[in-house]
Amino acid sequence: MAVYTHLGAEELAELIATYDVGELVSAKGIAEGVSNSNWIIETSGSDGTGARFILTMYERRIELSDLPFFLSLLDHLAARDCPVPGTIHDREGAAFRMIGDKAVALIEYLPGVSVDHPTANQAHSVGKALAQMHLAVDDFEHQRHQTMGLAEWDHTINRCGAEALDRIDPALADFAFDELGVLAGDWPGGLPHGVVHCDLFPDNVLMLGDEVSGLIDFYFAATDFIAYDLAVTHAAWSFERGGHSYRPEIGAALLRGYQSVRELSAAELAAMPVFVRGACMRFISSRAADWLDTPDGALVARKDPMDFVRRSQFYASSGSALFTPHV
Amino acid sequence: MAVYTHLGAEELAELIATYDVGELVSAKGIAEGVSNSNWIIETSGSDGTGARFILTMYERRIELSDLPFFLSLLDHLAARDCPVPGTIHDREGAAFRMIGDKAVALIEYLPGVSVDHPTANQAHSVGKALAQMHLAVDDFEHQRHQTMGLAEWDHTINRCGAEALDRIDPALADFAFDELGVLAGDWPGGLPHGVVHCDLFPDNVLMLGDEVSGLIDFYFAATDFIAYDLAVTHAAWSFERGGHSYRPEIGAALLRGYQSVRELSAAELAAMPVFVRGACMRFISSRAADWLDTPDGALVARKDPMDFVRRSQFYASSGSALFTPHV
Numbered sequence: 001m002a003v004y005t006h007l008g009a010e011e012l013a014e015l016i017a018t019y020d021v022g023e024l025v026s027a028k029g030i031a032e033g034v035s036n037s038n039w040i041i042e043t044s045g046s047d048g049t050g051a052r053f054i055l056t057m058y059e060r061r062i063e064l065s066d067l068p069f070f071l072s073l074l075d076h077l078a079a080r081d082c083p084v085p086g087t088i089h090d091r092e093g094a095a096f097r098m099i100g101d102k103a104v105a106l107i108e109y110l111p112g113v114s115v116d117h118p119t120a121n122q123a124h125s126v127g128k129a130l131a132q133m134h135l136a137v138d139d140f141e142h143q144r145h146q147t148m149g150l151a152e153w154d155h156t157i158n159r160c161g162a163e164a165l166d167r168i169d170p171a172l173a174d175f176a177f178d179e180l181g182v183l184a185g186d187w188p189g190g191l192p193h194g195v196v197h198c199d200l201f202p203d204n205v206l207m208l209g210d211e212v213s214g215l216i217d218f219y220f221a222a223t224d225f226i227a228y229d230l231a232v233t234h235a236a237w238s239f240e241r242g243g244h245s246y247r248p249e250i251g252a253a254l255l256r257g258y259q260s261v262r263e264l265s266a267a268e269l270a271a272m273p274v275f276v277r278g279a280c281m282r283f284i285s286s287r288a289a290d291w292l293d294t295p296d297g298a299l300v301a302r303k304d305p306m307d308f309v310r311r312s313q314f315y316a317s318s319g320s321a322l323f324t325p326h327v
Numbered sequence: 328m329a330v331y332t333h334l335g336a337e338e339l340a341e342l343i344a345t346y347d348v349g350e351l352v353s354a355k356g357i358a359e360g361v362s363n364s365n366w367i368i369e370t371s372g373s374d375g376t377g378a379r380f381i382l383t384m385y386e387r388r389i390e391l392s393d394l395p396f397f398l399s400l401l402d403h404l405a406a407r408d409c410p411v412p413g414t415i416h417d418r419e420g421a422a423f424r425m426i427g428d429k430a431v432a433l434i435e436y437l438p439g440v441s442v443d444h445p446t447a448n449q450a451h452s453v454g455k456a457l458a459q460m461h462l463a464v465d466d467f468e469h470q471r472h473q474t475m476g477l478a479e480w481d482h483t484i485n486r487c488g489a490e491a492l493d494r495i496d497p498a499l500a501d502f503a504f505d506e507l508g509v510l511a512g513d514w515p516g517g518l519p520h521g522v523v524h525c526d527l528f529p530d531n532v533l534m535l536g537d538e539v540s541g542l543i544d545f546y547f548a549a550t551d552f553i554a555y556d557l558a559v560t561h562a563a564w565s566f567e568r569g570g571h572s573y574r575p576e577i578g579a580a581l582l583r584g585y586q587s588v589r590e591l592s593a594a595e596l597a598a599m600p601v602f603v604r605g606a607c608m609r610f611i612s613s614r615a616a617d618w619l620d621t622p623d624g625a626l627v628a629r630k631d632p633m634d635f636v637r638r639s640q641f642y643a644s645s646g647s648a649l650f651t652p653h654v
Binding site: 006008009010011012013024025027029030031032037040047049111112113114115116117146206207208241 | 443
């Protein structure tokens, strides 16, 4: 949640001049993104009527070699009327440019706000938007290896180690090692796959009223089972913010909205109970590692991995009841 | 440089509804301000054509009892065509509201960018805008005690103590204690005074090309000698960013621009050499205290007080040469 790099007005004006968007009028660093710096950029617009953009500088975690994948995914989805920000190409047609050793991209600015406490109607819209995206990637020709999958969770949890995990919470290590065993044994195969978002928390969805105006932050997008993306979204949306109290009307509305656009197969529905537990483990492992990497007293808010332990336990106790054909 | 408080879309929408500005369309936390949280707010506008604002939440350092002073100062200056953001009053006429125990104000959004490496023309415009502000406060009826003046520098430096200061730099303590003695002996009296900005760094000036489009961040404004405000601005603008290499064309243009609107009296000109050293001590003392208050390894960039020690030494060696009647 910061701007990691100072970009002076002079540098920004020079950068903006490489695009056909008019002249720089305003630039404000925004407090979003943990692996990149972002600015709201206002320009005079190519037609003089004013225009706004998000400028992203890729700082960490993102491999430069992945950037063409992420940006072409945005363009692919935007061209298919998914509510995602398209990238602005410079006068030479490039989707990103370098400033020193860092890549920057200018992307569309979308209206909307991220909700804290979604309503069922909002969850229904999110489900629809996610399913539309899943249909729209069908003819997207690029692939990206899932770097946050089962093997990575296992690796991350083992790298943390039982002793360190138990310093976060005395129940964490036992849970994590047991759960990794369950997931490795039960993880399904042979289901429809494609490029999926994999991080569609409420923070990454912009809404205007009940409608989705933007899906953002595709920097965990990877090739994986499509239903697993719905499971991530379910685990991210269907509980009280920052807690583990299940909101049944939200989970149900999300599934209904999704299936109003793309029906889940019987095999996909059957996989959901393990996929949602996998989704929880994905966030348990990364939050545990981040927790242990963050020094005590640092000004960064740490996210408690135990929230997702409890969500996972809720899912385990619910079994297939949440994912019947007619929820 | 952060957003210290999470405000959900629902809370924000409720807040915005108390103003006659249309409906909330977008809200982005911005990475500006060290004592408050700020968001760029977009609304549908009272006439449906869209509007933008800055929402500020006062977090630290600012006394709630000072807020009416700061906000009425903005309104006073905006009404006199100074390029400052006016405050938006709510439907009941209030300039600020409370969210829990924190005050928030909605203020005008101004275009422009902050320059890193001003040109002489830009410095000339800044001088003019500062002088216009100094004329415009003439009939401002409120006062605010200068809480960052000579007595406070002395107090802050003594609270740090010689040993801690020397941990920052071995030359700092000797310099600071000697300089405080000089300033206490030479500080002028009986000059024109009024409400002044006292923190007009390039970061706090928005520019469109060579013109000033906004003076912002008035939260150090206080009643003090008017020429001292010019001295602060001189010390903040006339050196290479983050360094101490003097840029004579910038200092000269700033003074010329200022005097094109408000001529300095002979007594004010004579006071400038000690005022600029006072301005340096103001930032030396606060930076030293912030440095010692910031734990090693914290993610916040510390500002080196030695930059202003060297600026002060430059001023001491220049004497009155920079501030003759016809620079």
